[in-house]
């Protein structure tokens with residue numbers, strides 16, 4: 260069993276329940292098991308429960324990893340979350356509120372909940388942590404995010420993440436983020452701690468939309484320079500949105516911002532990048548409600564609505580939203596290259612300045 264070098268004085272949570280047996284929930288359940296915890300996984304689909312029972316494989320996981328017998332996979336939500344002392348919510352963002360609501364009467368009193376979905380709620384523009392706080396009052400909250408292809412985590416390849424909890428203060432051994440970190444830490448899975456929930460969440464939500472833009476550019480054959488520009492100016496967009504919502508710019512320079520942007524915007528392993536690439540090539544991307552989630556395709560609209568409500572210019576995200584609404588790709592991509600020439604704005608100071616709604620910075 261791997262041991263943690265991080266916060267050794269923290270007591271890990273012993274029984275971890277994971278709600279959502281997609282690729283990421285399954286990979287996180289495996290990570291908990293590898294770190295020496297008991298783990299159980301709730302699957303929404305009967306066919307997933309049946310496949311695991313028959314072959315110890317989950318069809319949502321695209322790599323051939325056998326799930327150990329010690330991992331309980333069940334469709335009985337109460338049985339999965341009832342005895343847990345830590346619960347991870349890993350459903351797609353647009354279903355997170357409904358799942359949190361279903362969990363409410365089933366969770367033990369005061370059991371901490373970790374948000375692992377990446378997105379902004381459509382109608383409300385709420386961050387996932389706010390959604391869960393509203394549905395599960397009295398349960399301490401954390402967010403786990405960062406550059407993490409589930410397949411690589413399932414294969415036990417080295418990965419670093421950020422675990423964020425609100426409230427600031429020193430990360431002493433009793434701190435929730437430290438306890439969550441030590442629950443999952445191993446020689447191949449390294450959590451870092453943060454008290455900037457908003458920054459961590461905005462990074463994870465917006466990078467999916469930027470990854471679609473990068474995929475579109477790749478599909479259109481626009482080259483590596485364009486991709487680097489989209490990643491960097493995408494970082495400016497998610498930084499200014501995060502700052503407007505109270506995030507610290509340096510959080511967006513970390514794993515949950517730059518780290519996840521670099522990963523998702525430069526690999527065909529990313530569902531968001533691949534979705535964009537298909538669009539850019541003029542193909543209709545394959546998507547279904549029961550298939551792999553493409554969060555950016557849903558979140559382009561919710562991020563767009565939020566940015567407009569706050570008056571934050573996010574032209575790349577707006578371009579993706581427009582393309583998904585039927586706008587001509589070439590016109591939108593060309594539109595990103597025009598406008599007043601201005602100083603590049605990415606530093607903390609500038610991020611605050613350009614969070615000014617009067618700015619039209621691109």
Ligand SMILES: NC(=O)c1ccc[n+]([C@@H]2O[C@H](COP(=O)([O-])OP(=O)(O)OC[C@H]3O[C@@H](n4cnc5c(N)ncnc54)[C@H](O)[C@@H]3O)[C@@H](O)[C@H]2O)c1
Pocket residue numbers: 279280281282283284285302303304319320349350351352354358375376377378407408409410548549550551552553554
């Ligand atoms: N896959 C990754 O590499 C990865 C990594 C980090 C974060 N995430 C995030 O984790 C979240 C889950 O993604 P995933 O990749 O595990 O999913 P997935 O694409 O592997 O599987 C789809 C999931 O959606 C669930 N689902 C479909 N309809 C639902 C409904 N009505 N209610 C509840 N659940 C429903 C399915 O049960 C399944 O668990 C997303 O927010 C994603 O951005 C994914």
Ligand SMILES: O=P(O)(O)OC[C@H](O)CO
Pocket residue numbers: 377405406407408409467470519522523528529530531532552553554
């Ligand atoms: O495959 P994607 O595009 O959903 O990205 C998965 C993870 O969010 C990468 O960190």
